Amino acid sequence: MVAIVNSPTLSRLVWPAPAKINLMLHVVGKRSDGYHELQTVFQFLDYGDELTFDITQDGEVRRNYDFGFSVESDLCLRAALLLKQFAADDCGVIIDLLKRLPMGGGLGGGSSDAATVLIALNQLWNVGLTRDKLAELGLQLGADVPVFIYGRAAWAEGVGEQLSAINLRQPWYLVLNPNISVSTAQIFSNKHLTATPHMKKIRALEKDAEIVSIDALFSQGVNQLEPIVRAEYPEVNYLLEWLSQYGSPRMSGSGGSVFLPLDSQQQGLDILANKPRNSLGFVAKGMNFHPLLIEEG
Numbered sequence: 001m002v003a004i005v006n007s008p009t010l011s012r013l014v015w016p017a018p019a020k021i022n023l024m025l026h027v028v029g030k031r032s033d034g035y036h037e038l039q040t041v042f043q044f045l046d047y048g049d050e051l052t053f054d055i056t057q058d059g060e061v062r063r064n065y066d067f068g069f070s071v072e073s074d075l076c077l078r079a080a081l082l083l084k085q086f087a088a089d090d091c092g093v094i095i096d097l098l099k100r101l102p103m104g105g106g107l108g109g110g111s112s113d114a115a116t117v118l119i120a121l122n123q124l125w126n127v128g129l130t131r132d133k134l135a136e137l138g139l140q141l142g143a144d145v146p147v148f149i150y151g152r153a154a155w156a157e158g159v160g161e162q163l164s165a166i167n168l169r170q171p172w173y174l175v176l177n178p179n180i181s182v183s184t185a186q187i188f189s190n191k192h193l194t195a196t197p198h199m200k201k202i203r204a205l206e207k208d209a210e211i212v213s214i215d216a217l218f219s220q221g222v223n224q225l226e227p228i229v230r231a232e233y234p235e236v237n238y239l240l241e242w243l244s245q246y247g248s249p250r251m252s253g254s255g256g257s258v259f260l261p262l263d264s265q266q267q268g269l270d271i272l273a274n275k276p277r278n279s280l281g282f283v284a285k286g287m288n289f290h291p292l293l294i295e296e297g
């Protein structure tokens, strides 16, 4: 946890917003509001966006960047405005964002940014909401926000908000992105997406002390959104085929990023050096703890 006081200097600290990957993802149902119920496993990566906050006393929420999304749809601004309902009237902020995560990349970039805004401003504005309350606010912004506030690698159900911590191996991963944005809504609305029966939380996952291997999760099958994305986006299909010469790659979330667990960081750097033209990529370590984990109680 970042211990921080509300001082203009310290508030300029850099606040990380790490990526997540989904190590397995089953679609198990559809709710009446159209959202799909999932069973998934989240792990964080030590790679992501970075935010800084200039705290002001003018009550305004502003941004100092432009990545193409409108002010109204900006998840950082929306997160700040949600939290502002609980803050003193004069609490204001200018948010800056260093964007490393590909947008529409299945790595939870926008969700992670929003979670970091909620965590940071909860401290910098002295709001004092609990982690559960922040996660509840976060869920209004997106299904992937709560896990970033929960702060632990997790087995998730519901739309991703029913979370229980799991202890996973933390290998290095190579992540590749085809440099295209995949719409999560479009993938979930594909007519070929069918729900499968609920899977019992696999036995190894129930024993918190045990370290769950990535292979054990992969043996549960591929991400069920993967065949749909592969069919709609040949670029994602190509990256998965290309990476399979080195092991068993998987797609994260609703794509289009794909990832491969590695034996070492160097192995990833060697593969990355020859990555397909037009793709983006990085090597990062799996993390079971979010760098801003809120310890309570």
Ligand SMILES: C[C@](O)(CO)[C@H](O)COP(=O)(O)OP(=O)(O)OC[C@H]1O[C@@H](n2ccc(N)nc2=O)[C@H](O)[C@@H]1O
Residues within 6 Å of the ligand: 022, 034, 035, 036, 037, 038, 040, 106, 111, 141, 142, 143, 144, 145, 158, 159, 160, 184, 185, 186, 188, 253, 254
């Ligand atoms: C695929 C995952 O990344 C797995 O972690 C998440 O479930 C997606 O979470 P997210 O990007 O935060 O998604 P949201 O912004 O909440 O939803 C975007 C759209 O995707 C569809 N959606 C999303 C999540 C979900 N469980 N079921 C859905 O049907 C809905 O049409 C929704 O309007």
Ligand SMILES: Nc1ncnc2c1ncn2[C@@H]1O[C@H](COP(=O)(O)OP(=O)(O)OP(=O)(O)O)[C@@H](O)[C@H]1O
Residues within 6 Å of the ligand: 069, 073, 074, 075, 076, 101, 102, 103, 104, 105, 106, 107, 108, 109, 110, 111, 113, 114, 142, 144, 181, 182, 184, 253, 254, 255
């Ligand atoms: N701060 C933000 N960062 C990224 N995208 C944002 C942000 N605010 C709003 N958006 C919008 O949200 C869309 C989805 O972005 P995001 O990077 O979260 O996708 P994603 O990684 O596929 O998410 P997920 O893994 O949760 O499905 C973007 O295309 C963009 O229009």
